[in-house]
Amino acid sequence: MLCEKCKKNSAEVAVHEVVMGEERELYVCKACAGLSDEAKLAELVGLLFDMAVKAESGAVKRLGDLRCPACGITRSEFRKKERLGCWKCYEAFGVELEAMIRDMHRGGEHIGKLPQRERELQAREKLEGELRQAVATQHFEEAARLRDELNCLSGRTLNCKERVPNVAK
Amino acid sequence: MLQSSQSGVAGAAVIGGVQPRVILSSRVRLARNLKDEHFPDWATAEERKALLERLVPQVMWASEDAQARFFDMSTIAEREREVLKERWLVSSDLLKRSDGAGVVVAHGEALAVMINEEDHVRIQSIHQGLSLMQCWEEADALDTSLDPILPYAFSGRLGYLTACPSNVGTGMRASVMVHLPGLRLTGDIDPVIKALERLNLNVRGTSGEGSMAAGLRFQVSNQGTLGMSEQAVIETLEHVARKIEQQEIAARLRVLRDAPTVFEDCLCRSLAMLKSARLMRADEALDYLSAIRMGMEMGMVRGVGLSRLEELAMVVLPGHMQNFFDAELDPDERDERRANLLGESFAACEIESKLIHESALRLRTARRQ
Numbered sequence: 001m002l003c004e005k006c007k008k009n010s011a012e013v014a015v016h017e018v019v020m021g022e023e024r025e026l027y028v029c030k031a032c033a034g035l036s037d038e039a040k041l042a043e044l045v046g047l048l049f050d051m052a053v054k055a056e057s058g059a060v061k062r063l064g065d066l067r068c069p070a071c072g073i074t075r076s077e078f079r080k081k082e083r084l085g086c087w088k089c090y091e092a093f094g095v096e097l098e099a100m101i102r103d104m105h106r107g108g109e110h111i112g113k114l115p116q117r118e119r120e121l122q123a124r125e126k127l128e129g130e131l132r133q134a135v136a137t138q139h140f141e142e143a144a145r146l147r148d149e150l151n152c153l154s155g156r157t158l159n160c161k162e163r164v165p166n167v168a169k
Numbered sequence: 170m171l172q173s174s175q176s177g178v179a180g181a182a183v184i185g186g187v188q189p190r191v192i193l194s195s196r197v198r199l200a201r202n203l204k205d206e207h208f209p210d211w212a213t214a215e216e217r218k219a220l221l222e223r224l225v226p227q228v229m230w231a232s233e234d235a236q237a238r239f240f241d242m243s244t245i246a247e248r249e250r251e252v253l254k255e256r257w258l259v260s261s262d263l264l265k266r267s268d269g270a271g272v273v274v275a276h277g278e279a280l281a282v283m284i285n286e287e288d289h290v291r292i293q294s295i296h297q298g299l300s301l302m303q304c305w306e307e308a309d310a311l312d313t314s315l316d317p318i319l320p321y322a323f324s325g326r327l328g329y330l331t332a333c334p335s336n337v338g339t340g341m342r343a344s345v346m347v348h349l350p351g352l353r354l355t356g357d358i359d360p361v362i363k364a365l366e367r368l369n370l371n372v373r374g375t376s377g378e379g380s381m382a383a384g385l386r387f388q389v390s391n392q393g394t395l396g397m398s399e400q401a402v403i404e405t406l407e408h409v410a411r412k413i414e415q416q417e418i419a420a421r422l423r424v425l426r427d428a429p430t431v432f433e434d435c436l437c438r439s440l441a442m443l444k445s446a447r448l449m450r451a452d453e454a455l456d457y458l459s460a461i462r463m464g465m466e467m468g469m470v471r472g473v474g475l476s477r478l479e480e481l482a483m484v485v486l487p488g489h490m491q492n493f494f495d496a497e498l499d500p501d502e503r504d505e506r507r508a509n510l511l512g513e514s515f516a517a518c519e520i521e522s523k524l525i526h527e528s529a530l531r532l533r534t535a536r537r538q
Contacts, residue, residue: 071207083287085211087204087322087330090337097334101327104335106369107396110328112339113309115321122325 003029045082048100068092189466191414193346194297197304200331200340201290202322208332209285217269217285228273228282231314237275243267251488287332301343301403338395343403345410350385350463351421384455429529436464436520443515449508454485469525472518
């Protein structure tokens with residue numbers, strides 16, 4: 001009998017699998033019986049982790065006991081579950097994550113939508129930079145306009161036209 | 170690998186210009202998490218429950234739909250869980266979680282927000298056909314409404330922070346579901362999948378066995394979420410989806426033209442099973458329905474309509490089967506009732522064998538000219 005999965009090799013073992021929400025007994029070859037997708041993913045994450053640690057050779061011992069100060073999970077716990085404990089883990093496990101993220105994604109930095117707070121923050125930083133520049137080069141009219149815009153952003157001036165540049169676009 | 174799309178279009182004109190629907194549906198999902206809360210996998214049941222209680226009214230409000238419904242995974246009936254999954258409203262992952270996990274479904278079923286799945290919030294928008302931009306706009310709108318009331322975990326450099334680093338950045342997974350029976354007949358599924366993977370796209374069968382998808386439906390989605398804007402990802406995927414559609418139509422016409430008996434055999438064999446089997450598994454049924462759908466879209470099937478076929482492709486699924494018969498049925502009972510239902514539904518269905526061979530001849534003649 002041919003393997004019910006790959007339909008190429010001969011079936012050697014019976015495995016139980018949930019197909020379309022129903023448990024079935026499938027007769028499959030050894031290769032197909034090997035690993036589920038989830039197990040493969042776990043293996044990959046583990047592998048990436050090891051690579052990251054090796055890449056930071058010498059740092060292995062130091063990384064060994066790493067623990068996120070915010071949620072308390074350790075890097076071995078993260079490895080086991082493949083899920084981070086909280087958003088602060090991104091800082092705590094920065095070194096390993098950096099390498100994992102490089103392997104998983106094309107780019108290294110976020111491009112796209114920003115939360116409103118972030119958009120406002122970036123708009124403010126941009127205006128502040130421009131204001132410093134305008135003052136330094138003695139463009140005082142321009143500086144006054146920028147100051148008003150900044151005040152607008154902070155809501156310090158009433159009745160000003162809302163003008164929040166959309167940095168995202 | 171395959172002929173150009175031009176001959177596909179010309180071929181379609183020869184057999185009557187039927188426009189097959191290769192792209193069945195589009196979906197956009199956004200992953201969001203909150204600062205200062207443990208991610209669901211590390212939160213205690215109490216923490217998850219408290220967060221769920223807090224998020225449900227907020228999500229209901231943001232959905233702007235007075236008819237929005239909430240399903241709590243800890244209290245929902247087994248059959249209902251299956252149905253939600255079969256309608257793509259929840260993931261298998263959410264079904265494994267009980268305490269503090271749930272889903273808000275709104276706007277018919279176009280919008281679904283899973284709470285405490287792998288991430289705190291997962292917004293999904295789904296529509297028929299190639300409609301990724303509409304899906305993105307709707308998911309984006311809900312996200313924008315939630316933004317001021319939820320302190321999202323975000324980093325300027327890494328974007329939205331997620332429980333698994335594979336989702337950081339936009340947190341967006343855009344996908345299209347494509348139906349590829351023609352490429353299976355020409356043996357081109359694997360090369361197409363490999364080509365898509367080289368484009369950094371992820372292809373998987375929809376709950377089928379191994380690499381072959383049940384009902385030959387494949388989900389194609391973006392792999393990376395960092396370093397590319399949502400719009401850019403969607404534009405790429407839409408472009409690729411159109412290419413897949415062209416290739417699939419070309420493949421169907423090529424089989425019809427060059428191997429009409431193979432085409433006919435595929436349809437007749439599938440119909441015979443649907444008409445005569447006494448026991449039928451769900452995945453098996455989807456494969457046969459897939460072949461009949463292909464035949465129907467090319468005008469080679471008589472006696473059953475496309476809407477009935479689409480309805481059956483849903484009814485044969487385990488949860489829907491039990492709802493249809495309004496009874497708890499074990500898998501063996503389901504297989505029997507499923508076979509009976511399909512037998513009745515396809516009793517008057519026939520394959521236009523003569524038309525298949527005539528069309529093949531016309532396609533061959535058109536090619537020579």
